[in-house]
Amino acid sequence: MKHYDVAVIGSGPSGASTAFHLAKKGISTVIIEKETLPRYKTCGGGFVYRGRKDLPFDITNVVEKEFHTVDIYLGDKLHFKTIREEPTISMIMRDSFDNLITEKAKDFGATLLQNHKLKSLDFNDDLIILETSQGSLSADFVIAADGALSPTAKMAGWKEDTRKLIPALEYEVEVTEEDFERLSKEVRFDIDAIPYGYAWSFPKKNHLSIGVASARRTKINLKKFYKEYMETLGITNVVNESQHGFQIPVAPRTDGFVKNNVFLIGDAAGFADPITAEGISNAIYSGKFAAESIIESNKNSELAKKLYIEKLEENLIPEITTGLWLSKWFYEQKTIRNILLKKYGQRFSEAMADVFHGKRSYPKDIKAAIKQKVKELVF
Numbered sequence: 001m002k003h004y005d006v007a008v009i010g011s012g013p014s015g016a017s018t019a020f021h022l023a024k025k026g027i028s029t030v031i032i033e034k035e036t037l038p039r040y041k042t043c044g045g046g047f048v049y050r051g052r053k054d055l056p057f058d059i060t061n062v063v064e065k066e067f068h069t070v071d072i073y074l075g076d077k078l079h080f081k082t083i084r085e086e087p088t089i090s091m092i093m094r095d096s097f098d099n100l101i102t103e104k105a106k107d108f109g110a111t112l113l114q115n116h117k118l119k120s121l122d123f124n125d126d127l128i129i130l131e132t133s134q135g136s137l138s139a140d141f142v143i144a145a146d147g148a149l150s151p152t153a154k155m156a157g158w159k160e161d162t163r164k165l166i167p168a169l170e171y172e173v174e175v176t177e178e179d180f181e182r183l184s185k186e187v188r189f190d191i192d193a194i195p196y197g198y199a200w201s202f203p204k205k206n207h208l209s210i211g212v213a214s215a216r217r218t219k220i221n222l223k224k225f226y227k228e229y230m231e232t233l234g235i236t237n238v239v240n241e242s243q244h245g246f247q248i249p250v251a252p253r254t255d256g257f258v259k260n261n262v263f264l265i266g267d268a269a270g271f272a273d274p275i276t277a278e279g280i281s282n283a284i285y286s287g288k289f290a291a292e293s294i295i296e297s298n299k300n301s302e303l304a305k306k307l308y309i310e311k312l313e314e315n316l317i318p319e320i321t322t323g324l325w326l327s328k329w330f331y332e333q334k335t336i337r338n339i340l341l342k343k344y345g346q347r348f349s350e351a352m353a354d355v356f357h358g359k360r361s362y363p364k365d366i367k368a369a370i371k372q373k374v375k376e377l378v379f
């Protein structure tokens with residue numbers, strides 16, 4: 001039975017980039033992938049600049065479009081535009097993007113096992129036995145990078161009700177040449193296009209990624225609001241479209257991120273941005289922390305766990321915690337929000353652009369700041 005220092009479950013951005021960092025430092029690493037790469041992956045594909053600049057290699061070859069300008073709409077009355085020197089959002093398709101990162105990891109010696117579906121984990125002292133659809137292997141550490149539903153987390157003992165999952169619906173849409181020409185120049189977010197949420201239109205190389213997401217964990221007719229949003233965009237003739245429903249984890253798990261040398265990263269840990277639901281950048285960020293923790297601890301399991309938790313609590317958890325509060329306020333306190341946006345909307349948009357570029361995080365004193373702004377407007 002083949003043994004590795006680390007087994008990474010999933011070849012998405014979090015898993016593949018984690019394997020890259022580990023393999024680069026000489027840690028024997030295997031990526032276990034249930035499908036064959038490249039493969040389609042449901043995702044809006046809007047990769048923000050803070051995630052792109054955190055990657056230690058160039059991804060230009062898999063970027064379909066770059067947008068330095070982002071437009072935020074609130075109905076017909078409010079429209080805010082931000083412009084940056086670097087691309088705020090890079091459009092990627094996950095099949096080529098994930099495959100690129102995986103190939104970079106393989107260049108440093110990582111092993112990729114494709115068509116290997118993880119079936120079970122067996123914990124034997126400090127050794128973890130992984131049973132896959134094509135045989136068994138062992139590892140000292142396991143990195144669960146298998147997405148929002150994470151079967152690996154379930155196998156390792158995490159409960160499913162320890163985080164917040166929100167519903168989203170995304171379509172890959174081919175439109176007429178005229179509509180594509182009109183809509184391909186703009187990345188847009190439409191707040192309240194869906195109750196307690198937003199819609200997006202992301203232009204790719206020759207089609208549009210259009211979707212809707214609700215910030216509330218509730219049953220909702222997403223398809224209805226998607227159709228209404230298509231009307232907002234002025235699309236009446238669809239050449240072809242494919243529908244993909246999914247869930248986005250916008251709150252960290254409440255029962256920890258490490259159990260028995262299994263580390264949760266990315267969506268498996270619940271690290272998507274609570275306001276925008278963007279998950280790729282935090283997935284890469286958390287994966288880097290997991291890799292660094294194993295490397296810096298010299299593969300000492302207790303120290304690696306300690307380091308990982310410390311890195312998360314110092315760098316990522318505070319931002320997500322603030323984002324959770326801000327998201328609840330932003331999507332549920334509409335009357336007050338709209339009053340504030342009429343006066344400070346451009347400032348808010350610029351601040352969000354700075355977050356996308358990694359120049360700032362969500363401020364810890366946001367509650368006090370908003371309360372003060374409300375007092376200024378009311379009194």
